Amino acid sequence: MANVDWFVISHRLCIAREASKQGWDVFVACEDTGRKNEIEVDGITFVDFKFSRSGTNPLNEIITLSKFLKLYKEINPDVVHHVTLKPVTYGTLVGKFLKVKGILNAVSGLGYNFTGDRKGVVQTLMIKLMRFGFNRRNVTFIFQNEDDQKALDELKITTIKNKVERIKGSGVDLDIFSESEFPSFDRIKVLLPVRMLWDKGVKELREASGLLKNKYKDKFQFILAGMADEDNKAGVPAQYLQEWQDGDYVKWIGYQKDMVSVYHDSHIVVLPSYREGMPKTLIEACAIGRPIITTDAIGCRECVDEGINGYKVPVYSIKELAEAIEKLALDQGAIIKMGKASRLKAEREFDVKNVVQKHLSIYEDLKSNLK
Structure with a gap:
């Protein structure tokens, strides 16, 4: 049920x-x-x-x-x-x-x-x-x-x-969500792979991406992969997402049945959620071998070993979220190293x-x- x-x-x-x-x-x-x-x-x-x-x-x-x-x-x-x-x-x-x-x-x-x-x-x-x-x-x-x-x-x-x-x-099925190579590092892709709910930190990510835009609009790209669940009281209206995206720096691609390919085409997975049970998206990100930026919130914190496979920021934070994204996105070596650590964590804990x-x-x- x-x-x-x-x-x-x-x-x-x-x-x-x-x-x-x-x-x-x-x-x-x-x-x-x-x-x-x-x-x-x-x-x-x-x-x-x-x-x-x-x-x-x-x-x-x-x-x-x-x-x-x-x-x-x-x-x-x-x-x-x-x-x-x-x-x-x-x-x-x-x-x-x-x-x-x-x-x-x-x-x-x-x-x-x-x-x-x-x-x-x-x-x-x-x-x-x-x-x-x-x-x-x-x-x-x-x-x-x-x-x-x-x-x-x-x-x-x-x-x-x-x-x-x-x-x-x-x-997570470790065979289906298999570890993959990163796409080209010419432009760092930051993925938010969730239903678009306020409680997932959508507003905070929008504002954080805004802080980074002038400096990194040609170097970073934010990908929003998830539906606008407007039947949910915490649902983010589609209009809000349409206004945020510009088709280049920010792209809202909606619900994707083949999430494996979406993860493969990313460098960093972000989830600024207020509270979770144990987020499926972060478990999948670990299996694919992607570093994670999330909040030090219930459920989220269990998916990240700080500084090993990602970073945790305070719930509701904007400045700290932007700083964490900037720090990781500018360090190709850290992205690769943390991605490998994520895969090992998935093999240990999430099979x-x-x-x-x-x-x-x-x-x-x-x-x-x-x-």
């Missing part, structure tokens, strides 16, 4: 496929944005399940909760794997009501309502729902970083009844084969509790 098809494809499809191959009847429920055929492989059953990812209207949320209830009654699952915060919250609550025996909750960041110091009725309600739903046995959590686990512990959401596992992100096997072990453990 997740939000949308493209997220499942990029982050969890490899797990679903291997589970199906090993004899599980696998159902994937999420919104179909036109890519369900990529999920309906190896015996996987796709269920088109649409709901507001960041909705706050109480009536709509009650309707969403009832949709979860109807779906779980129809499928009658033995084990449910929830991904992202709303499925985790509503799915676990419904699972408790229907006495679903095995629940796996992947908490990959705490979502829109928990970023940027947002507090209010929605967050309070979600905390209460989580406290009630999670207070049972046979609920296992996967956290991608220590900070997210600590946040739920401090809110008294998780209990001693729950099991906790730590897995660093959704992993998808290990991630898939760990998930299947958790499924089996939850299934054994059904007996």
Whole structure:
């Protein structure tokens, strides 16, 4: 159970496929944005399940909760794997009501309502729902970083009844995302490979690129690879991106299905995010062998060993971000050396084969509790 098809494809499809191959009847429920055929492989059953990812209207949320209830009654699952915060919250609550025996909750960041110091009725309600739903046995959590686990512990959401596992992100296929040579160093290409959300630091990168433009407009190039997710409350409007790009110094190329080629054609990967679970883009950048500039934020900091495979700057920073980009972009030797360090880090920490096997072990453990 997740939000949308493209997220499942990029982050969890490899797990679903291997589970199906090993004899599980696998159902994937999420919104179909036109890519369900990529999920309906190896015996996987796709269920088109649409709901507001960041909705706050109480009536709509009650309707969403009832949709979860109807779906779980129809499928009658033995084990449910929830991904992202709303499925985790509503799915676990419904699972408790229907006495679903095995629940796996992947908490990959705490979502829109928990970023940027947002507090209010929605967050309070979600905390209460989580406290009630999670207070049972046979609920296992996967956290991608220590900070997210600590946040739920401090809110008294998780209990001693729950099991906790730590897995660093959704992993990366080291064969597909293979280490590659750098393109020509005649012009340094700085890549931002994310959905265009304010929380990803889009505004900060725009302003940082502006500080560097007069001096380096013919030496640097900023590539924005990602869609304008305007259905998301934190979505950056397409107009903002169109106004930023000029087709030369800054290029917005939108969503790209073949991200491997996009990474190959870059020198530096940047992500000035405010908070992450464990960013897939930085894991992929490591595998390709690219140095990283990111923030010292939850989730991001785990992807960079400072001065070894990249640099970390303060969250919301502009001047420091520009300085880090300038420092690295002007040092070809550092780019090459840090790129090799990134690949070694990916091999040590982010291999998808290990991630898939760990998930299947958790499924089996939850299934054994059904007996």
